Amino acid sequence: xxxxxEEIKKDFRILLAYPIEIxxxxxxxxxxxxxxxxxxxxxxxxxxSTAFGSLAGTGEYIPYVLIGAIFSTYxxxxxxxxxxxxxxxxxxxTLEHILSSPVRPFYILVGKGLYNSLLSTxxxxxxxxxxxxxxxxxxxxxxxxxxxFFLMLLVVGLYGVGFIAAALTLLIKEAHGIxxxxxxxxxxxxxxxxxxxxxxxxxxxxxxxxxxxALVALRGILLGIKFDFLKNSLILLxxxxxxxxLGIWIFMVIERRTKKRGTLAHY
Amino acid sequence: MNRIIxxxxxxxxxxxxxxxxxxxxxxxxIRQFFAPFxxxxxxFLYGVALLGGRFSEHLRSITGVSDMIAYTFxxxxxxxxxxxxxxAMGWSLRKEQWYGTLDTIFAAPVPRWVYVAGMxxxxxCHQGLIMFIQALVITTFFAISFxxxxxxxxxxxxxxxxxxxxxxxxxxxxLTIGLxxxxxxxxxxxxxxxxxxxxxxxxxxxxxxxxxxxxxxPTTYGxxxxxxxxxxxxxxxxxxTIFLRLMLILVVWVTLGMGVFMLMDRYGRKKGFVSLY
Numbered sequence: 001x002x003x004x005x006e007e008i009k010k011d012f013r014i015l016l017a018y019p020i021e022i023x024x025x026x027x028x029x030x031x032x033x034x035x036x037x038x039x040x041x042x043x044x045x046x047x048x049s050t051a052f053g054s055l056a057g058t059g060e061y062i063p064y065v066l067i068g069a070i071f072s073t074y075x076x077x078x079x080x081x082x083x084x085x086x087x088x089x090x091x092x093x094t095l096e097h098i099l100s101s102p103v104r105p106f107y108i109l110v111g112k113g114l115y116n117s118l119l120s121t122x123x124x125x126x127x128x129x130x131x132x133x134x135x136x137x138x139x140x141x142x143x144x145x146x147x148x149f150f151l152m153l154l155v156v157g158l159y160g161v162g163f164i165a166a167a168l169t170l171l172i173k174e175a176h177g178i179x180x181x182x183x184x185x186x187x188x189x190x191x192x193x194x195x196x197x198x199x200x201x202x203x204x205x206x207x208x209x210x211x212x213x214a215l216v217a218l219r220g221i222l223l224g225i226k227f228d229f230l231k232n233s234l235i236l237l238x239x240x241x242x243x244x245x246l247g248i249w250i251f252m253v254i255e256r257r258t259k260k261r262g263t264l265a266h267y
Numbered sequence: 268m269n270r271i272i273x274x275x276x277x278x279x280x281x282x283x284x285x286x287x288x289x290x291x292x293x294x295x296x297i298r299q300f301f302a303p304f305x306x307x308x309x310x311f312l313y314g315v316a317l318l319g320g321r322f323s324e325h326l327r328s329i330t331g332v333s334d335m336i337a338y339t340f341x342x343x344x345x346x347x348x349x350x351x352x353x354x355a356m357g358w359s360l361r362k363e364q365w366y367g368t369l370d371t372i373f374a375a376p377v378p379r380w381v382y383v384a385g386m387x388x389x390x391x392c393h394q395g396l397i398m399f400i401q402a403l404v405i406t407t408f409f410a411i412s413f414x415x416x417x418x419x420x421x422x423x424x425x426x427x428x429x430x431x432x433x434x435x436x437x438x439x440x441x442l443t444i445g446l447x448x449x450x451x452x453x454x455x456x457x458x459x460x461x462x463x464x465x466x467x468x469x470x471x472x473x474x475x476x477x478x479x480x481x482x483x484x485p486t487t488y489g490x491x492x493x494x495x496x497x498x499x500x501x502x503x504x505x506x507x508t509i510f511l512r513l514m515l516i517l518v519v520w521v522t523l524g525m526g527v528f529m530l531m532d533r534y535g536r537k538k539g540f541v542s543l544y
Contacts, residue, residue, distance in 0.1 A: 020451050020452075021451050024451045024454065024455055028455070028458055031458045031459070031462055032458065034462045035461060035462055035466060035467060035468075036313060038467070038472050038473065039310070039313065039314065039317075039467040039468050040317055041468065041472045042323075042325070042326055042329065042330075042467070042468035042469060042471075042472045043317050043318055043323045043325060043326055043335060043468075044317055044318065044323070044325055045325035045328075049316075049318075050319075051316065051317060051318055051320075052316050052317050054319075055316055056316070061317060091365040172292065172294050172295070177292075177295040177298045177299060177302070178294060178295060178298055180302060181298050181301065181302050181305060184302060184305040184306050185305055187305075187306075187309045188305055188308050188309050192309075193309050193312075193313050194309070194312050194313040194316040194317075195316055198312050198315055198316040199312060199315075202312065
C-alpha cells in the first residue's frame with residue numbers, strides 16, 4: 001500500500017513540475033470535438049440531424065460529440081500514461097532502479113493506474129462543468145451515482161488495457177506510435193464521435209471494447225437516451241473480469257521475458 | 268560555398284540518421300503507413316452518420332462541392348504536413364535530450380538550425396511518402412476524381428505552406444529548449460491549428476474571431492487553395508491573393524521561428540538549462 005501511495009505522490013510531483021500539462025489535458029478533449037461541431041454545421045446546416053437521430057437515439061450531435069470527447073479522457077490516460085509509464089522511467093534513467101527495488105512491478109503499475117484514474121476524474125469533472133456552463137448539458141445530482149458506477153466499471157477495464165500497453169512498451173520499446181494507432185482504432189470502433197451503427201464493421205468490432213458500453217450508458221444517463229442498464233453493467237463487469245487478469249498476466253510474462261533476455265533497459 | 272556544402276552534408280547526415288533510427292523500430296515504422304487511414308475514417312463515418320450518405324446539399328450550397336468524402340479528405344491530407352512541423356521538428360531536440368546526445372550534437376561545428384533543418388528534411392520525405400500512399404489508396408477506394416489542370420499550382424501552394432510550417436516547427440523546437448515538455452506545446456499548437464483551419468468545413472461556418480485567426484495560418488490558404496484547384500471549391504479570395512498571403516506568412520513565420528529559436532538557445536546556454544529535463 002505504501003508503495004502505491006508513494007508512486008501516486010511521485011507522479012503528482014512530476015506533473016506539478018510541468019503545470020502546462022494540466023491545462024492541456026483539461027482543454028484538449030473539448031478542443032478536439034470542436035472541428036466535429038463545425039463539420040456538422042457545414043454538412044447539415046443546423047444543430048439536428050435526422051439520420052444521426054435514427055442511429056444515435058438523439059439528433060443533437062453537439063452534446064453527443066462533447067460527451068464522447070469528455071469520457072474519452074479516461075481512454076487517453078489509460079492508453080497513453082500507462083503505455084508510456086515505463087518508457088518515461090527509461091528516459092529518466094530510473095527504470096532499472098524501480099524494477100530492482102524490493103517490490104513487485106505490478107504494485108508500481110497499480111500506483112500509476114490509480115494516479116491516472118484520479119487525475120482523469122478531476123479533468124472530467126472540470127470538463128463537465130465547462131460543458132454545463134457553455135453548452136447547456138444538464139447535470140443533476142441523481143445522475144451522479146449511476147455515472148460513477150459506470151465510470152468505475154470503465155476505468156477498471158481500461159487499466160487492464162493499460163497493463164497490456166505497458167507490457168507492449170517493454171517489448172517493442174518505441175511504442176509511442178503504436179499507442180497512437182491504438183488510440184485511433186478506439187476512435188474508429190467505439191461511439192466516441194459517432195454511433196457505431198453507421199457501419200456493420202464498426203458495430204461488430206465495438207462489441208468487444210468496454211468503452212462502447214460505458215459510452216452508451218453515460219450518454220443514456222446524461223441525454224436521456226433509452227439503454228439497458230442491467231445489460232450494459234453486466235457486459236462491462238464481464239469484460240473487466242476478463243481483461244484485468246489478462247492484462248496483468250501479459251505484463252508479467254513480458255516483464256519476465258525482458259529481464260531474462262537482458263533487454264529491460266534497452267532503448 | 269564550402270560552408271553551404273558543409274551545412275547540406277550535415278542536413279543530409281541528420282536525415283539519414285533519422286531513417287536509420289526509425290528502421291530500428293520496425294513495428295512503429297510499418298504503423299506509420301497505416302495510421303493515416305485509421306485516423307481519417309472516423310471523420311468520414313461521422314459525416315456519413317450525419318448525412319445518412321456521402322453527399323451533402325448544404326455543403327454544396329456553401330462551397331460548390333457536395334462530396335463530403337472528397338472535401339474532408341483533401342483537408343486532412345494537406346494537414347498531414349502539420350505533423351512535420353509540430354511533431355518531428357518540435358520533438359527533435361527533446362528526443363536527443365532523452366537519448367543523452369543533445370550536448371554532443373550541440374557541440375558539433377554547425378549552427379543549431381542546421382540540425383532542425385535536417386529533421387525537417389527527413390520528416391518532409393517521410394511524411395510525403397506516407398501522404399502519397401494515403402492519397403493513392405483513398406482516391407482509388409472511394410473513387411474520388413480531381414481536376415488535374417492546376418496540379419503545378421497545387422504543388423506550389425503546398426511548397427509555400429510547408430516552408431511556412433517549418434517556421435512553426437523551428438519555433439516549437441526553440442520553445443522546447445525552455446519549456447521542456449515539448450509534446451504539450453506541439454499538441455496545443457497543432458490542435459489549435461486543426462480547429463481554426465477549414466479542414467472539413469469552409470471558413471463560412473467559423474465564428475468571426477476564429478475566421479480572423481484562421482487567415483493568419485498558412486494551412487488555411489494551403490487547404491483552400493488546393494481544394495479550389497482540385498475540387499473547384501468556391502472561395503472568396505482569388506488565387507493571386509492566396510499566393511501573396513502565403514508568401515507573406517512564410518516570411519513572418521520563418522523569421523519569428525528562427526528568432527524565438529535563437530533567443531531560447533542563447534538564453535538556455537546562458538542560464539545553463541539546455542540539457543536540464
